[in-house]
Amino acid sequence: MSATRQDKTSPDRLAGLSYLNPAAPEPWASFVEQIERVRPYLGSLERWIETLKHPKRTLIVDVPIERDDGTVAHYEGYRVQHSLSRGPGKGGVRFHPDVTLNEVMALAGWMTIKNAAVGLPFGGAKGGIRVDPASVSKGELQRITRRYTSEIGIVIGPDKDIPAPDVGTNAMTMAVMMDTFSMNRGGTATGVVTGKPIALGGSLGRQEATGRGVFIAAREAARHLKLPIEGARVVVQGFGNVGGIGAQLFHEAGARVIAIADHSATLVNEAGIDIPAALEHAAAYGELAGFGGAASLDLEAFWRLECEFLVPAALESQLTAERAAGVHACIIVEGANGPTTPAADDVLRERGILVVPDVLANAGGVTVSYFEWVQDFSSFFWTEDEINDRLERIMVGAFGAIWKVAQEKQVSLRTAAFIIACHRALEARAERGLYP
Numbered sequence: 381m382s383a384t385r386q387d388k389t390s391p392d393r394l395a396g397l398s399y400l401n402p403a404a405p406e407p408w409a410s411f412v413e414q415i416e417r418v419r420p421y422l423g424s425l426e427r428w429i430e431t432l433k434h435p436k437r438t439l440i441v442d443v444p445i446e447r448d449d450g451t452v453a454h455y456e457g458y459r460v461q462h463s464l465s466r467g468p469g470k471g472g473v474r475f476h477p478d479v480t481l482n483e484v485m486a487l488a489g490w491m492t493i494k495n496a497a498v499g500l501p502f503g504g505a506k507g508g509i510r511v512d513p514a515s516v517s518k519g520e521l522q523r524i525t526r527r528y529t530s531e532i533g534i535v536i537g538p539d540k541d542i543p544a545p546d547v548g549t550n551a552m553t554m555a556v557m558m559d560t561f562s563m564n565r566g567g568t569a570t571g572v573v574t575g576k577p578i579a580l581g582g583s584l585g586r587q588e589a590t591g592r593g594v595f596i597a598a599r600e601a602a603r604h605l606k607l608p609i610e611g612a613r614v615v616v617q618g619f620g621n622v623g624g625i626g627a628q629l630f631h632e633a634g635a636r637v638i639a640i641a642d643h644s645a646t647l648v649n650e651a652g653i654d655i656p657a658a659l660e661h662a663a664a665y666g667e668l669a670g671f672g673g674a675a676s677l678d679l680e681a682f683w684r685l686e687c688e689f690l691v692p693a694a695l696e697s698q699l700t701a702e703r704a705a706g707v708h709a710c711i712i713v714e715g716a717n718g719p720t721t722p723a724a725d726d727v728l729r730e731r732g733i734l735v736v737p738d739v740l741a742n743a744g745g746v747t748v749s750y751f752e753w754v755q756d757f758s759s760f761f762w763t764e765d766e767i768n769d770r771l772e773r774i775m776v777g778a779f780g781a782i783w784k785v786a787q788e789k790q791v792s793l794r795t796a797a798f799i800i801a802c803h804r805a806l807e808a809r810a811e812r813g814l815y816p
Contacts (some may be wrong), residue, residue, distance in 0.1 A: 407486030407696050413593065414811045415489075417799045421789065425806040430491070435485055436503075441531035443509060445523040447516075455511045455524060459532040461541055462488035462504040465808040468539055469505030470495055470746060471545025472575075475524075477515075479508035484695070487546075490717050491746070496801035498778040499599035500750045503805075505541050507532065509798040513548050522556055529560040535588040536561065537569035538757070544749050545575040547620075547695070549665075551587070555580055563733070571756035574749035583752035585767035588744075590715070591625025592768070593744015593775055594710065596714040597736045598630070598689055600779040607710060610634035612688035617641045617707070619668055622715040622742065623693030624659055630689070631655040639677065639685055642696075644669035648677040648685065683707060692719035693742075699724045707733060714738035729792055739801065740782055747774050 405620075415432050418803055422429060444456040452775040458481055471491040474484070482505050492504025505640045509528055513521055535541055544553055554573040558580060561572045570581035578584065583644065585592075602609055612635045619642040627637050636652035645665035654673050661671045683690075683699075686708040690696050693715025699707070704724035712728065713736045714720060720728070720735060728735055755761045786796035 392553055407718055408482045408489070410697070410718060410722055411486040411489040414794065414798055415802070417722075417795055418802050420731070421791075421795075422798045422802060422806065425803060425810060428806045428809050429767070429802070431465075431807065434791075435460050435462045435488060436464055437535065438481070438485070439532060439535055441528065442482065443524055443528045443531060445520060445527055447520055455519075455528075457507070457509040457528045457531060457765060458484045459476030459507040459535055459541070459543075460488040460505060460693060461535065462506075463492040463545045463805055463809075464541075465812060466496060466503050466795055467501040468503065468537075468810055469541035470500070470502035470544070470749065471504055471506040472544045473528075473549050474506070474508035474546040474555070475511050475513050475521075475548030475553075476508065477510060477512040479510045479532060484508050486496050487717055490739060492805055493798055493801040494743050494746060496804040497739050497782065497797045498747060498774055499741045499804075500746065502542075502746070502750065503543050505543075506546075506586060507543055508546075510539040511548075514751070516762045525553055526560045529557045530564060533561055534545035536572060536754070542571065542749070542753060543573045546747070551575055551577045551582065554582075562811055564733065568737045571753055574752040575745075576752070581752070581756045583748055583755055583761070584764040585771070586752055587621065588625050588746045589654070589748035589767075589771060590622045590742050592629060592716045592771065593747065594622060594626040594691065594693065594713055594741050595629035595633070596744065596772060596775045597741040597779060598626075598691070598711065599606045599633075600783075601711050601713065601734060601736050601775060602689075604709070607688060610691050611636060613638050613686070614689045615639040615682070615685050615687045616693060616715075617682070617698065618664055618692070618694035618716060619658070622745075623691060624662065626691055626713075626715055628659060629654050635689070638670065639682060640674070641679075641682055642668045645671070646677045646679050646682050647671060648682070649674040650743075669685050680706075689713060691715050695720070697721055704728050704733075707731075709733060711736065717742065725792065725794060735792060735794060737792075737797050740778060740793065743778070744771055744775060747771055 393530045431587040439459045441457045441458045487506035491553040554576045562568045595703035616627045639648040683703045684706040690709035696718035699720040701723040
């Protein structure tokens with residue numbers, strides 16, 4: 381990792397580069413290994429398993445823009461549609477200086493599994509641009525977004541592939557994408573993206589949905605283990621839209637959030653951190669650095685803290701086998717996509733630590749994105765209470781189904797989720813057949 385890439389950057393880079401482990405396996409290799417672990421449980425559908433190891437469509441685009449100083453800069457962008465067997469592609473768009481095709485392929489694959497695991501009528505997709513949002517002006521960022529949207533416009537659409545926010549992007553990014561797609565099409569297409577501002581057809585509750593889903597998944601896991609949340613110690617890596625909201629909901633439920641971390645700081649307070657104050661500080665300064673309600677902590681010591689809940693909510697490949705060996709948590713709830721390597725999964729299972737996998741734990745965001753998509757098609761919008769109630773039902777139902785399979789087959793929750801999802805995705809593939 382070059383020194384220049386560890387300079388201070390924007391808050392959009394949730395956990396920052398200091399968390400990246402160059403020794404961790406490539407994300408796509410992790411995804412393929414997770415698929416292979418399900419092979420023995422597929423029965424006659426095994427003949428189709430290779431379709432999950434080959435993305436349906438991979439688009440690499442050049443994104444040239446004129447910068448504010450008159451020079452022309454080029455950025456590399458991607459949109460990967462991993463599977464469209466069960467419906468349109470669905471997955472976020474990531475703006476980050478370390479975005480690679482390998483990463484986007486894996487993220488698209490995990491979206492296929494996630495959507496199928498919770499029963500949403502979507503396939504899996506993902507996109508990204510290799511750019512640091514902090515290195516460009518607001519105008520340049522808008523031009524990058526518009527050019528990227530124009531370049532991938534041939535593969536996206538309300539009934540083809542629906543992007544959403546991810547690391548480094550937000551509701552305004554989606555507004556620009558929707559406007560660009562609509563202008564090129566010659567008519568407003570609100571359903572082409574989700575996670576939009578409310579005024580443009582966005583859904584109430586969408587911004588908090590992923591963090592809320594993480595908390596629901598944690599609560600359900602705790603219920604099955606008869607572990608009370610009130611008074612429980614919680615450690616959260618990543619303090620953006622997922623980790624921050626998740627920490628707030630734990631705090632409101634009476635848990636004691638003892639450590640939090642983002643790209644700028646790793647903080648601990650065994651008595652419990654004032655999460656509302658930390659969120660206010662992060663909103664004001666764009667980072668946790670300088671927050672006075674906790675002491676600094678060494679990064680590796682962060683992973684070894686004794687707690688009931690550990691929530692990795694930053695980037696992928698954070699929990700390696702080495703780090704997993706030192707974890708002292710009862711339940712790990714994956715707020716990020718792919719934060720635990722397969723080797724770490726094995727270590728945690730041997731040690732009796734329950735892992736609630738990303739494809740279940742962070743499915744709240746895409747679930748409410750589904751609600752937004754449905755509302756846009758019907759031009760009829762629900763209240764936030766209705767959104768949260770529907771999210772609760774889907775998350776609790778999915779958790780219960782995955783828990784049952786895990787118990788029946790004596791496998792991890794991740795493998796159970798993949799068993800359910802792969803059966804759904806491959807059954808759709810088999811029923812559709814091959815054309816021509």
